[in-house]
Amino acid sequence: MVRTHDSREILPVIREWAGELGFDELGVARPALARDEQHLLRWLQDGRHGTMRWMARHGVKRARPERLVPGTIRVISVRMDYRPPDLEADDAILADRRRAFIARYALGRDYHKLMRKRLQALAQRIESSVGAFGYRVFVDSAPVLEKALGRDAGLGWIGKNTLLLNRHAGSYFFLGEIFTDLPLPTSDPVADLCGSCRACIDVCPTGAITGPGQLDARRCVSYLTIEHEGSIPEELRPAIGNRVFGCDDCQAVCPWNRYAQPTDEADFHPRHGLESASLVELFRWDETTFLKRTEGSAIRRLGHERWLRNLAVALGNGPADPAAIEALRERLDHPSALVTEHVQWALTRLVSPASGDSVQSTRRWSHPAPPAQDRPR
Template sequence: AKGYQGEMDYMGKHGAKRTRPAQLHAGTIRVISARMDYSPRAADPGAVLADRGKAFVSRYALGRDYHKLMRDRLQELRARIEREAGAFGGRVFTDSAPVMEVELARKAGLGWRGKNTLLLARDAGSYFFLGEIYTDLPLPVDAPAAGHCGTCARCIEVCPTRAIVAPYKIDARRCISYLTIELKGSIPEDLRPLVGNRVYGCDDCQMACPWNRFAQRSVEPDFALRNGLDAADLVDLFAWSEEEFRRRMAGSAIFRIGYERWLRNLAVGLGNAPTSERVIAALRARAHDPSELVREHVAWALARHARKGAAGERDDGRVGQARERGAAHY
C-alpha cells in the first residue's frame, strides 16, 4: 500500500495466487519446501566492504545461477517420492512464480522469518536458497518453526540505507539489493553514497545476524567462486567490454541485469572509491558512453570526486565503521 515494492509490480498483481497455492497449480493441497545452502569459500566480505577500491558482490551471486540446479534437484526429489508413493500431480518452483517462499518454508518448519524478512534456520543461518514442490499428495503437515530472534535488532541497525523500516518490513526502494538488481533506471542520488562499493546486492543484514555463525559451506561445484568476484577491483571490472561481460557472466545471476546496469552500479562504486588518477581516468573513459544511464552515473561520480578534491578531504580508502569491518559468519 505504501509502494514499498518499488518497480516490482508483480508482487501486487498476483496476490491471490501467492496466498492460495491451488490457484497457481490446480489440485495442490500440500507444499514441500526445501533449502539449498550456497555459502562459498570466498574472501572475507567485511574486508571487501572496508576496501572501497574493491567491488562487493552478494555471496549468492559469486558462483553460477542456482535456478537450474535447484529445479533439477527438486525434480529428482519428486521422482523419488513417486517411486515410493506412485504418480502424483504436482509442479516444481524455484523463484519462478508468485510463491510465498519464506512463509511456506516457515510453515513447513524449515526456519522462522527474521526481522530482515529472510528465513533463518538454527543450523544454517540464512545463506540458502528455497524451492518448492506443489503436490496433490495428502502428506502429513509439519509444525511451523518457532522464532529465535528475541530482542536482537542487529539486521535493522546495520542496514546502510535504513531500508528495514520496522521488524519484518522492508522498503525495497531503499534496499541496496533492489537498487543494484531490480531497479532498471537511475539510482536515487541521495542513496548513491550509501551504496558504497556494493555493485550487486547487499549482505549487510546477513553478515550481522548471529545465526549466520552456523551457516553451512556449500559443497556444490556450481556455487564455487567464479571470475574472482569475491574481491575484484572496481576499475578492472569497469574496463570490461560488453562482450567480456557476457562471456564472464554467462551462467551467473549477474548476467540478468545486463551490461548497462552493471556499468551503472560500478560507476556508483567508483564514485564512492578513494580518489586517484586511476579511478578518475576510468570514469572519464566512460563519460561519453552510448548509454544515457551510464553517462548520468559517471557524471555524478566525477562530480563527487571533484567536490572531495575541492574540499581537500583525506581519503585512504578504508571504511572504519564496525558494521563494515566485521562479519558474523566469515
C-alpha cells in the same frame, strides 16, 4: 494418488532422497497463508515494492498456492546452503573501496537451473515410488511466497530482516518448492529466536529495514542494484558504497549466521575471481566480456548497462585514484544516458574538492552471540 497412510510412511524416505540430491533440509507445509497475504497487500498498497510491478501483477495468487496450481494441498519446501567456504570477511571487502562487493549467492553459477533440475529429480523419485501424482516445481520462478512456506514447513522463522533464519544454518541458503496433491504429514513450525536483537535493523546502510519484519525495497541496496531498472536516487548512492550487486549486511551481522554451513556444491563456488575483483577491472569490461564472464551467473540478467551504472556509483564512492578517474572518463561518451548520468555523478565526487564525503567511513561488525538458552545444541 497414494493413500494417506502410504504418504506418512514415505516422508522419511523423501527426506533421505532430498539429502542425496544435495538439499540440506526438507519440510512440508499446508498452503494456508492468509496472514501473509494481508502483509503482502499492505506492503504493495504502501508502494514498498518500488518498480517491481510484477510483485503486484498476480494479486493474491502469490499467497494462494491452490490458485497457482489447482489441486495443491501440500507444499514440499527445501533449502540448499550456498555460502562458499573460505571467503574473505565481508567487512574486509567493504572497507577496501577499490574492490567490488558482490552478494555471496551470486559469486558462482545461477542456482535456478541447478535446484529446479534436482527438485524435478526428487519429484520423479517420489513418482516412481507412489505412482503418478499431481505436482509442480518452483525455484524463485513464479508468484510464490517461498519464505512463508519455508517457515510453515519448519525450515526456520522469518527474521526482523525479512529473511528465513534457521538456528543451525543461519540464512545463507536457497529455497525451492514442490506444490503437490499428496496428503503428506506437515512439519512442526519452529520458534522465532530473534528476541530483542536488532543488529540487522541497525546495520542496514540505507535504513531499508524500517522495523522488525518491515522492508522498504525502494531503499534496499539489493533492490537498487539488481531489480531497479532506472536511475539510482542520488541521496542513496553514497550509502551503497562498493556494493555492485546485492548486499549481505543484514545477513553478515545476524548472530545466527555464526552457524551458517559452507557449501560443498562446486557450482556455488566463486568464478572468474569475482570474490576479490577490483572496481576498475570490472568497469572496463565491454559488453562481450560481461556476457562471457557472467554466462551461467545470476549477474547476467542485470545486463551490461546496469552493471556499469552500479560500478560507476561504487567508483564514485571510492578514492580519487587516477585509474578510477581515467576509467570513468572513458565512459563519458557511452550511448546509454543511464550510464553517463552515473559516471558524471561519480566524477563530480572524485574530482571536486568539496566532495568530502566521497569515501564514507566503514563499519566493522562481529556476530553477537545468541542467548545461551537458544544456541544450537
